[in-house]
Amino acid sequence: MTTTLSLTHISKKYHRKPVLTDVSLQANTGDIIGISGTNGSGKTTLLKTILGFTIPDSGQIIVLNHPLSARQHFATNTGFALKDCGPLPNYSGLANLQLMAQLLKMTDMTHLPELLDLVGLTATNTTKVKHYSLGMYQRLCLAMSLVNDPQLVIWDEPENALDEAGLRQLQALLARLAEMGTTTILTSHNPTLLAHHVTRRVHLEAGRLLELPHSPGGHPWLRFGKCSYY
Incomplete structure (x- = not known):
């Protein structure tokens, strides 16, 4: 341990x-x-x-x-x-994860759609975050915290x-x-x-x-x- x-x-x-x-x-x-x-x-x-x-x-x-x-x-x-x-309101959930990965200088982003699935969101949903419910916003925050496999x-x-x-x-x-x-x-x-x-x-x-x-x-x-x- x-x-x-x-x-x-x-x-x-x-x-x-x-x-x-x-x-x-x-x-x-x-x-x-x-x-x-x-x-x-x-x-x-x-x-x-x-x-x-x-x-x-x-x-x-x-x-x-x-x-x-x-x-x-x-x-x-x-x-x-x-x-x-702090997800960007004019971007989708997946786009926010991709931007986070870029800020962290990550090159492999193949796991990002699965992160959204883990929290009950979908990568194919192109809805902008500004139209999310509070629950969807919270789910995205949790996914964003896991982008870099911490x-x-x-x-x-x-x-x-x-x-x-x-x-x-x-x-x-x-x-x-x-x-x-x-x-x-x-x-x-x-x-x-x-x-x-x-x-x-x-x-x-x-x-x-x-x-x-x-x-x-x-x-x-x-x-x-x-x-x-x-």
């Missing part, structure tokens, strides 16, 4: 108010770590700190054996979907706006990523997702992180069955 992410004594204040206080967390290959917490508890700040969008006041972040400052390696091996992932995935409330079918696809996608050895860290307010579809659960309260006892009944892919890789 390989350590994908290591946070050591991370602290962050905004206007002298503590947002993260002495947060430490280690994530290994195949982990699905669910982060719960009330609104304003620091969940999104923690994710942005892991991604390098927010600079901590103290502590150390190591991603895939590289300090956070090694941005090129970090960006190449990490995917994320935050509250607004080793670490960061999702902020990935269940937002998803219908029942979308939630099932999200659960199956989590299982697939874990089976492939991808590490997934997500925030959520969905009790079912946190109870049954993560391998570890932590809770943020007033900026402090607490690991919760958790027994999901075995790895999630045992419930969903094997999936082919893209």
